Amino acid sequence: MQTAQPSSLRLLQWMMAASLALPLALFLFASAMSWVSTNEAADREIERTLDVAHEHALKVFETIDGSLSEIAEMIRGLPDDGIAAREESLHQRLGQLTASLPQMKSAWIFDARGHALANSLTVPAPDIDFSDRDYFRAQVDGDAGTFISEAMKPRAPYQGSAFFGVSRRRSHEDGSFGGVIQASVLPEYFENFYARIGRERGSFFALIRADGAVLAQFPVIDHPFRFEPSGDLGQQLTANPLSGLFTMISPADGIERRLGYRRLAEYPIYVAAGLETAAIRARWISAMAQHLIFGVPATALLFLLLALAFRRTKHLQREASRRMEAEEALRHGQRLEALGQLTGGVAHDFNNLLTVIRGSVDMLRRRDLPEPRRQHYIDAISNTVNRAAKLTGQLLAFARRQALKPEVFDAVQSVQTLSEMIATLIGSRIEIVTEVPDAPCLINADAGQFETAVINMAVNARDAMAGTGRLTIAVRRADALPSGFSSPPSPHGHVAVSVADTGIGIPPELLGRIFEPFFTTKEVGQGTGLGLSQVFGFAKQSGGEVDVASEVGKGATFTLYLPRATGTGRAQSLLPEDTAAHASGTSVLVVEDNPEVGNFAVDALTQLGNTAVLVDNATHALEELATDADRFDVVFTDVVMPGMSGIELAQEIRRQGLDVPIVLASGYSQVLSQQGSYGFELLQKPYSAEQLLRALHKAARSNRVRRHQAPA
Structure with a gap:
């Protein structure tokens, strides 16, 4: 009980710890899995959004490229003078073209000096030199194909939104440089589109030239920006020039993003789409918060219940400890009472023995004592010493302190030999029935103590029958002890020796005291109260048990269980x-x-x-x-x-x-x-x-x- 109490408290403490540790471990595992899943979902979302942005950009540039081809057809074969002569009609046609394309701000036709021959904005065109614009310079030395410039501001007197130019070379019939056809494209067109498809928190889009110049971006930045070739994006473009997906910190705003990019097939342009990693983490935190909303109260409730159970158990164990202390105090008092009874009984019997010895010694000192009387007192002293030795042996047997001499002998043969002695001891009015098996029942015990135990049980049965009845002594093998005994099992089983009588029986309230030393219900002088104590002590010291079954008015049965031995019994050999x-x-x-x-x-x-x-x-x-x-x-x-x-x-x-x-x-x-x-x-x-x-x-x-x- 005392060992089980700390064990139960430790178990509850472990359960309390587990009620926190296990949910925490599961939460950490779920968090890790959710983090991986959230990042994978973010990557898939970036890929889907990038598909849309790429398709859109490709169509826009193909449309602009087609518009440039249409302008080239308008002026095919016309020299600069012819174009200038038709400036009015070309202005109208260019205006109609740009009006039909929301992504296009204006369209221009430049001569070889960089002056406008016609445009979609004004007529006549102002005398302004545009030869310093990169979309013009790129075509001077050779045909650059469809060239896309950096984002730039309109030049006075023109006002409005920023743009980037898409240009083609005009060549004379001899192949010399004749000028440039150019379309001004609005970055805000792309930015508005990106704003529509980028509704998720932390969304990012960009239209980037191959050299790192940013043409359009969402969220919008208010200044031109370029990704350096030595930066993260530049290294990624070098390693994977067609497409890729990676995490980077933008040098434009210092925000970390998960970014995907893809190149437009025929143009030196990349479309990028991404999500801020903070937004991805926010999605993950939001998902885990939903688990916490339900998990934390459930865990707290379980921990609270276990804490209450721990507190209640601790309280109950304190109560049980106090009760055990009270019971131990009661048992201690009972032991003191039993000790007093034992001491009183020993003192009473030894005083009687000492009285006989002292009286006999006093009589032996008389000089006129006749020889027969002297021999009588000597015999009295000798007999009294034997009785004292027997009393001491019974006390030691009860206390399980007797020095036993175990030997292997046959309990069947011993009981058969004892039955004749018992018949003389208990009188002729009591019928003795002996029930023994044909096969030997070997036990390893002190043969003298065994015989004393059987005789003590027989004498107790005789007194219970008041000299008349039937005494049954039986020997049998027992594979196991009856339930309720604490002795360890014997490898070969036990031998059960039972003594049953037809006497008055034992009241239930006295069954628990019959093996106490000096406890007896007999009249004063009729018994010492140590006979059954010797049986109990001998059984325990020999590794066995003693059991009693009784019913008032129907007699009692005492059964001595001793460990069974194997081998051959041997008899003691003493000198005559x-x-x-x-x-x-x-x-x-x-x-x-x-x-x-x-x-x-x-x-x-x-x-x-x-x-x-x-x-x-x-x-x-x-x-x-x-x-x-x-x-x-x-x-x-x-x-x-x-x-x-x-x-x-x-x-x-x-x-x-x-x-x-x-x-x-x-x-x-x-x-x-x-x-x-x-x-x-x-x-x-x-x-x-x-x-x-x-x-x-x-x-x-x-x-x-x-x-x-x-x-x-």
């Missing part, structure tokens, strides 16, 4: 007790930091005919072994010691290659409870002299047998 009790002649290195326990072990071994050397830490033990390791048949060491522990001592002995048996002793060790005894023999405290001697002689004898069987 009578042989071990009378064995002697063993040399033992005793490592014990507690002086009383160490002296007891040394005294017990010495009294039984063995040799013992006592040291109080692992360092001194290693020094003794370094002096002469062969003089010791076995090393007997406590596990929990200051500095180097007994397990570390045993591992160091093995690392040094010393071939001496090692027996560990411990009342409780965290390392042993979690990781086992690392393959070394283990003697549980408290131990008797007989148990000590049996364990040491077993280790020494096993080592001697192994040495004898080893190849020479």
